[in-house]
Amino acid sequence: MKFANSVTIRVFVKDGEDYDAVHAAFRSLVPLDLEKEKVLVRQQAAVGFNERRIGILEIVLVKDRHIRAFLDFLRERLGERQRQLLIHQKESRLDSGLDFFVRLDKDKLLAGEFFVTDSGNCFHVKIGIAAFPRKRGIALIAVERLLS
Numbered sequence: 001m002k003f004a005n006s007v008t009i010r011v012f013v014k015d016g017e018d019y020d021a022v023h024a025a026f027r028s029l030v031p032l033d034l035e036k037e038k039v040l041v042r043q044q045a046a047v048g049f050n051e052r053r054i055g056i057l058e059i060v061l062v063k064d065r066h067i068r069a070f071l072d073f074l075r076e077r078l079g080e081r082q083r084q085l086l087i088h089q090k091e092s093r094l095d096s097g098l099d100f101f102v103r104l105d106k107d108k109l110l111a112g113e114f115f116v117t118d119s120g121n122c123f124h125v126k127i128g129i130a131a132f133p134r135k136r137g138i139a140l141i142a143v144e145r146l147l148s
Contacts (some may be wrong), residue, residue, distance in 0.1 A: 003146040004067050006060065006128040006147045011106065013055035014048070025110050029123065031073045032066060034059075039066060040105040060069050071146060074102075076127070077114040084118055090143045098139040 009029055013022045027034060027041065034041060044056040061067050075083065086093065086102065093101050103122040106117040127146075131139040 001145065002064065002130045003071060003142055004127045005130045006062050007067050008058065008060050008069050008124075008126040008128075009070075010056065010058045010124045010126075013057065014053070015052045019055060021110055022106070023057060025106075026059075026123065028071075029070070029104075029109075029125075030059060030061070030066070031069050037063075047070065055069060071127070074114070078116070078147075079114070082114065082116050087147050088145055090140055094129070094136065094139055094143060096136075097128045097135065098128050098131055098136065100139075100143050101125070103126070122146075 009026070013019050030039065032039060034097050039059060039061065042056075042058040042060075043097060044058075046054045046056060048054045060072055078086070090100070095101070102125040103113040103119065104116050104125065105113075105117040105119060106121045106123060108117075111122055129139040129142050129146075131142050
């Protein structure tokens with residue numbers, strides 16, 4: 001079953017953070033050979049408060065097999081308790097465009113643990129839910145199946 005039409009993963013790397021470590025953790029979120037699969041890692045620079053530089057890394061997955069590989073990996077690495085938390089919070093994490101949002105704690109992910117957070121210091125995951133017909137109720141069912 002197809003659960004998603006797209007997945008966007010993004011992280012902000014603040015001045016003073018170990019860019020290489022964050023970049024490695026970011027790339028490890030997608031269990032594919034990114035170069036071989038021609039998945040682009042977009043890198044941008046921005047300026048934040050007090051003129052502090054911020055790096056922005058982003059990957060957008062649109063091919064079904066790439067999306068499926070990521071979702072399977074995410075489901076496996078989250079564990080039962082974290083998946084149940086997301087299912088419990090599904091209403092608030094699904095927007096009107098049927099995008100489902102997950103934030104993974106940056107510090108814990110750098111240590112190898114997938115942990116859902118509401119903090120801003122995180123890896124942002126936006127999953128464009130595949131629902132036909134394109135209705136919120138159908139999307140909520142898809143989210144529950146995706147995480148079960």
